[in-house]
Amino acid sequence: MNQKIRDDYNASNTHVCTICNSESAPELPICNTKLLEDRLRRYEDETGQINDASTLKDRVSYLRKHRENHVSKAIINIEDSMSVDLCFVLDCTGSMSPYIEAAKEHILKMASYVNRNNSNIKFWVSFCGYRDHYNRSDRLQILDFTDSLEKFKTYITNKVTAISNNDIAEDVLGGLNAAITEMTWSNANRVLIHIGDAPPHGRRFNTNLTDNYPDGDPNDLTAESVLKKMQLKKILYFFGKINTSTDVMLNVFREIIGEFPVFDLMTMGYKPEVLVNKFCRATSSAIFSSITLTTTLRNSKSIYSLQRKKLQINPHEPDWTTYSVKTGKLLCCIPPKTLTEIKDEYYSMQSSFIEQEISFKLAPQPFSVGAERYAYFALDTSLGRTNKLVIKKYHDIKIGTIEKYLESVEISNIAHFFSTKFNTAAKRVGINKKVTFIDVRVLYDKTNNAYYSVEKYIDNAKFKKFNANSGLITEFHSILEAFAHFTYKYTEGYLVVYDLQGVDLHNEFLLTDPAIHCVDLLRFGNSNLGKSGIQKCFLAKHECNDICRKLELTNDILEVRWG
Structure with a gap:
């Protein structure tokens, strides 16, 4: 943020704020001065640096310095997160032969897919196979972390076989405990993928299946003790589901650690290629998810807090006839x-x-939760309409605070500006698929004296994350990478629009919630990593594609002047 007050806002100016209807004549209009004050206070809070400097200029200068330090730490965290400890914990009893084979066959294919667009991601892989107490010396098989994917594949090929057991429940807790405590976890990003078709021993996990140890684990392990160790080691848990026998176990685990991703590994009949592809998608998704979480939330405490928040979601649209109508105002910037x-x-x-003016209904529970916001189903009932909406609410924000929502709308409006320019330029060179950003507005809820952001709901659409502000590419599309490059060139290096997510339609990408890296660190929120974000999270990883070349975009580093 520039340290000067704009020349055209001088003491003789009078401004009427359309939000609060106040009239004033300071250096900035009074409502705008309050917005600036709110933004500075929020940025100070996010960086943990509160300054008592009396002038705006001194506060901005002080805050910019500490934002630079904050960004430097974030960049280091991103670089560390690209080194992944990836541990497979696999049930190796009689029914699991196809899954053991798929674990072996998918590893090289998965690594090739992940590294195709993310060459900076490095893997260390390990394996823990578990059976049951009946199997004695064959109960556990452990391969500690190695950076050789071939060694991992060879170990499973030569050492791991499925062995039958005499009951349904397995030594799940023993397998997880061994993976957590006997492996050499060393990287910042730690992923444990657990795949099994049976629950642990004990009545709390099953009531209808045969179990030689109905009172629980004979070594006195409990789900609480094992999963707490996992959290203390900052390991993220993912599960590959094969059948419904593990449903009760998953619910018990959720009560302890919160929500976690569950991948569908069910197959009808033995289809090796289908199963290997499912393994690839699950493992790739786990890696991308863990990198996104560790680079966005930056500490395990925040990640586990988010997992607890996810327990609150209800993915189903409510019966709107049971909810009363609220009134409010839409503020279109x-x-x-x-x-x-x-x-x-x-x-x-x-x-x-x-x-x-708007009348609307709001679902009582969110249908989704992200790193910063909850998303709720809503219904616009104004003038007899019943248009579906999505209302988004920040996790931790004071009631009545508008500034942060205005910033999210500003980001969306700027992204929309560039998408319009990009689509025009792309059409001239024969590229007809568009990049479009959903219109976002601020909604003031009169009933609760609260602000939200609001956008239209896209029916029957599969939401995807294509890339992240860390530079991670989760699903490559040449148009989207070229669009980001276009924003950098169009602004002469001032900013890059990235963190692209939304819906891939036939003739357009319909996107929402982008992030902006900008050389001005006092704009665009905590996800703005400034000049370092532009250079290290985008330019250093971007490879120009055919669309970049058609648009005559080059990967030169531009020295931008601003302020």
């Missing part, structure tokens, strides 16, 4: 029309708003 406006750090704070 005037979008920027020029690059000069985009580079003006005060643009969003000095913009007017178009207000529109």
Whole structure:
């Protein structure tokens, strides 16, 4: 954020704020001054640096310095997160032969897929096979972490076979405990993928299956003790589900550690290629998910807190007839029309708003939760309409606070500006698939005196994350990577729009919630990693594709001037 007050806002100016209807004449309009104050206080809180400097200039200078330190730590965290400890914990009893084979066959294919667009991700893999107490010396098989994928594959080929057992329950807790305590976990990013078709011993995990130890693990292991060790070691848990026998176990685990990803590994009949592909998708997804979590939330405490929050979600749209109508106002920010406006750090704070009355219904529980926000089903009932909406609410924000929501709308409006410019340029060179950002507005809920962001709901669409602000590419699309490159070139190195997610339709990518890396660190929120983010999270990893070349984009580093 520039340290000067804009020249055209002087003491003689009078401004009427369309939000609070106040009239004033300071250096910035009073409502805008409050927005600036709120933003500075939020950034100070996020960096843990509170400054008592009396002038705006001193506060901005002080905060910028500490934001730079904050970003430096974030970049180091991102680099560390690209080194992954990947441990497979696998039930190796009689019914699991196809899955043992798939674990062996998928590892090289998975690594090739992940590294195709993310060459900086490095793997250390390990294996823990478990059976049951009846199997004595064959109860556990352990291969500690190795950076040789061939060694991993050879070990499973030569050493691991499925052995039958005399009851249904298995030594699940023993296998997990061995993987957690006997492996040499050393990297910052730690992933444990557990695959099994039977629960642990004990009545709490099953009531109808045969179990030689109905009172629980004979070595006195409990789910609580094992999973707490896992959390203390900052290991992220993923499960590959084969049948419904593990459903009760999964619910017990959720009560202890919160929600976690469960991958569908069910197959009808033995189809090796299908199973290997499912393993590849599951493992790749686990790696991408863990990198996204560790680079976004940056510490295990925040990750486990998010897992607890996910227990609150209800993925089903409610019966709207049972909920009352709320009233509110939609605040539509005037979008920027020029690059000069985009580079003006005060643009969003000095913009007017178009207000529109709205009546709506809001689901009581979120259907999704991300690193920063909950997402709720909502229904626009204004003028007899029944349009579906998505309302998003930040996890930790004071009631009545508008500034952070305005920032999210500003990011969306800027992304929309560039998508329009990109689509025009792309069409000229024969590229007709568009990049579009969903219109986002601020919603003021009069009933609860609260602000949210709101956007339209996309029916029957599969939501995907294509890339992340860390530079991770989870699903490569040349158009999206070229779009990000276009934003860098169009702004002469001032910013990059990335962290692209949404829906892949036939003729367009319909996107939402992007992030912006910008050389001005006092804009665009905590996900803005500044010049370092532009250079290390985008330029260093970007490889120009055919669309970049058609648009005559080059990967030169531009020295931007601003302020």
